[in-house]
Amino acid sequence: MFTNTFFADTWWVCWRELKHLLGQKMRVFMTLFQPFMWLTLMGNLFERVAMIPGFPASKYLDYMTPGIVVMVTLFAGMFGGMSIVWDRRLGFFQKLLAAPISRAAVVAGKMLAIGIQTAFQAVVILVIAWGMGVRFEAGPVGILPLAVLAFLLSTVFAGLSLSLGAVLTSHEALIAVVNFLTMPVVFTSNAMMPLDLMPDWLAGLATWNPLSYAINPMRGLFLNGWAWNELLTGAVVLALVSLVTGGLATTLIRRSLA
Amino acid sequence: MSTRIIETRELTKRYRGGVLAVDGVSFCVKEGEIFGLLGPNGAGKSTTIQMLITLIRPTAGLAEVCGYDVSENPDAVRRCIGYVSQDIAVDESLTGRENLELQGRFYHLPKNILESRTAELLEMLELTGRADDMVSTYSGGMRKRLDIAEGLIHRPRILFLDEPTLGLDIQTRRRIWDYIEELRSMHGITVFLTTHYMEEADHLCDRVAIIDEGRIVAIGSPAELKAQIGGDLVTLQLAGRDGLCKDKLRSELSSLAPVERVVADKTETYTLVVRDGERALPGIFSRLIDLGVSIESVNMKRPTLDDVFLHYTGKELRDKEGTSSYYRTSAAIRRARR
Numbered sequence A: 001m002f003t004n005t006f007f008a009d010t011w012w013v014c015w016r017e018l019k020h021l022l023g024q025k026m027r028v029f030m031t032l033f034q035p036f037m038w039l040t041l042m043g044n045l046f047e048r049v050a051m052i053p054g055f056p057a058s059k060y061l062d063y064m065t066p067g068i069v070v071m072v073t074l075f076a077g078m079f080g081g082m083s084i085v086w087d088r089r090l091g092f093f094q095k096l097l098a099a100p101i102s103r104a105a106v107v108a109g110k111m112l113a114i115g116i117q118t119a120f121q122a123v124v125i126l127v128i129a130w131g132m133g134v135r136f137e138a139g140p141v142g143i144l145p146l147a148v149l150a151f152l153l154s155t156v157f158a159g160l161s162l163s164l165g166a167v168l169t170s171h172e173a174l175i176a177v178v179n180f181l182t183m184p185v186v187f188t189s190n191a192m193m194p195l196d197l198m199p200d201w202l203a204g205l206a207t208w209n210p211l212s213y214a215i216n217p218m219r220g221l222f223l224n225g226w227a228w229n230e231l232l233t234g235a236v237v238l239a240l241v242s243l244v245t246g247g248l249a250t251t252l253i254r255r256s257l258a
Numbered sequence B: 001m002s003t004r005i006i007e008t009r010e011l012t013k014r015y016r017g018g019v020l021a022v023d024g025v026s027f028c029v030k031e032g033e034i035f036g037l038l039g040p041n042g043a044g045k046s047t048t049i050q051m052l053i054t055l056i057r058p059t060a061g062l063a064e065v066c067g068y069d070v071s072e073n074p075d076a077v078r079r080c081i082g083y084v085s086q087d088i089a090v091d092e093s094l095t096g097r098e099n100l101e102l103q104g105r106f107y108h109l110p111k112n113i114l115e116s117r118t119a120e121l122l123e124m125l126e127l128t129g130r131a132d133d134m135v136s137t138y139s140g141g142m143r144k145r146l147d148i149a150e151g152l153i154h155r156p157r158i159l160f161l162d163e164p165t166l167g168l169d170i171q172t173r174r175r176i177w178d179y180i181e182e183l184r185s186m187h188g189i190t191v192f193l194t195t196h197y198m199e200e201a202d203h204l205c206d207r208v209a210i211i212d213e214g215r216i217v218a219i220g221s222p223a224e225l226k227a228q229i230g231g232d233l234v235t236l237q238l239a240g241r242d243g244l245c246k247d248k249l250r251s252e253l254s255s256l257a258p259v260e261r262v263v264a265d266k267t268e269t270y271t272l273v274v275r276d277g278e279r280a281l282p283g284i285f286s287r288l289i290d291l292g293v294s295i296e297s298v299n300m301k302r303p304t305l306d307d308v309f310l311h312y313t314g315k316e317l318r319d320k321e322g323t324s325s326y327y328r329t330s331a332a333i334r335r336a337r338r
Helices: A007-021 A025-045 A046-052 A058-089 A092-098 A103-131 A140-168 A171-187 A200-207 A210-224 A227-253 B047-052 B073-079 B094-107 B109-126 B139-153 B170-187 B200-202 B222-229 B245-257 B278-291 B305-313 B324-337
Strands: B004-014 B020-030 B033-039 B058-065 B080-086 B157-161 B190-195 B207-212 B215-220 B231-241 B257-265 B267-273 B293-300
Touching: A007 A025, A007 A103, A025 A046, A025 A058, A025 A103, A046 A058, A046 B020, A046 B073, A046 B190, A058 A092, A058 A103, A058 A140, A058 A171, A058 A210, A058 B080, A058 B231, A092 A103, A092 B080, A092 B267, A103 A227, A103 B058, A140 A171, A140 A227, A140 B267, A210 A227, B004 B190, B020 B047, B020 B058, B020 B157, B020 B190, B020 B207, B020 B215, B033 B080, B033 B170, B047 B058, B047 B157, B047 B305, B073 B080, B080 B139, B094 B109, B094 B139, B109 B139, B109 B245, B109 B257, B139 B170, B170 B190, B190 B200, B200 B305, B207 B222, B207 B267, B207 B305, B215 B222, B215 B305, B231 B278, B245 B257
Parallel strands: B033 B190, B033 B207, B080 B157, B157 B190
Antiparallel strands: B004 B020, B004 B058, B207 B215, B231 B267, B231 B293, B257 B267
16 A cells, blocks of 8 residues: 655655645635634624633633634644545646556645645634734644644645545535535534533534544543643544545545446 | 557456456567557557556466566566556656666666666657756656656666557647657667557558457458448538439449448438548549439549448447446446556
8 A cells, every 4th residue: 555655756746736736825814814714603693602611712812712623623624625526626646646656646645635624724714813902721732733633634635625526526515515514514513512401412523523533632631731641542543544534535535447 | 561569359358347448459560560450449558558558457368578478477468568658657856867877776787888778768758858857847648658668778678658648639649650660760678558549540650450349340440440441431412312222223333333332321311331532432423423413413422431440340430439338347347457
């Protein structure tokens, strides 16, 4: 599976994706502007939720900022499969596969590009939130684990999306499936509401949701400071799940050559 | 020296859903040859090329490229071939140079070799002046040239070209043909191409395999294939037969010494295969005049690969496109491929 050129192949696939991203100024602008919009709207819309007895933060925005990091990350990851559908339509995918390049590197490169993109977005969100007076107990160095968790979480969903992209051939179909999946993934996590305030069955689902493994340690960084145990558990679980979804995408791409 | 660089034996592809796209195809390509697979859309050309470049796995049969089995050793095959697809698969959001260098990276070329080879290919395909412009500003012909350059970046032993001039204008097509010939003459690269343009196969290829409904119906040099027709094609349009019945006229025409056979008679139009047509025509005319037949017009041409295709399949190469059975087959292949 891993040839000795795996890392170089991965990098060059990733390089192309990053070039695409940076080449589209509107896209860069929107990825930075979107979190700002969300923070402003959600902070005001749900302001009074923080007054619910048992709510873990005194300001909803303190609670919600990591939720927004996670949602932005989820969306970016979930649309990662689009690049495969486009590449296939343009014939670039076939050209790539006709080269002696590791199939796993095609997947890994695309996942890496999405991870880098979302890690940047997470940092931007944090900086904007700081400007809006959001508490970040972990201090400036806490940016690092926040970015790493965002990176890992986006690769989990990028792997899933690439798997879908390997099977579905039209971008319409992919968008439909992604839209169908995205919000349920958010609602079955504690991104918007603490577990304690959820119905039991929903809270039960949330403990299985990879999103929760990013959001708990992130929220810890915001509300309580450094909690190594939670950070490491989250990172390891997310890394393992992204290996699984990336492996699935690789397998499906190999099979598509039948 | 003629080593076999591509060899297939009973190569077969049946897609899920049962469509038999390639049905037991056997041929070989010699090193340094320009070899063409000629046939209408949906005949199995693309499926054949995709099996040779390891993107589709054969259902049965064998294919060896550069001495490696495509099913057992796909990576070794990939290293020695270049592939230019019929979609112009260049990346619009990169410059021409970036496109070429990226492709070279996927073939693991070291940086110094990559740079010199990129410069060399840009020069050869006349793209140097625009190398650092975004590909989105390139014309269709420039994109195609860049795509071909990408296929050559790692100096492959074989270049696979799927419909290399599809959708290009006449001048651009001529230039692409010149490049392909240059590749062979100057660099000794073997070229395997598919086309449904018979002029292209005729002009460019040393040998042509004619494929229809997944089977190879004829194989040889364009000249050999045309010679198999047995002569020139003479088409006579008659003004009147003076009471002579059609069958009688047909047998009269067939009995003339240079006439090999009468291949078609539609209303008052007769098509004959005639050896050495130029010399035979006066004799045919005088015989017809003796019979009291008056000729309205006459046309003589050397056979084309179109006629060869008609000869072997009973179908016109050009007319094949757009028939309902073609659309059914290609739709089924598209469904199964994905």
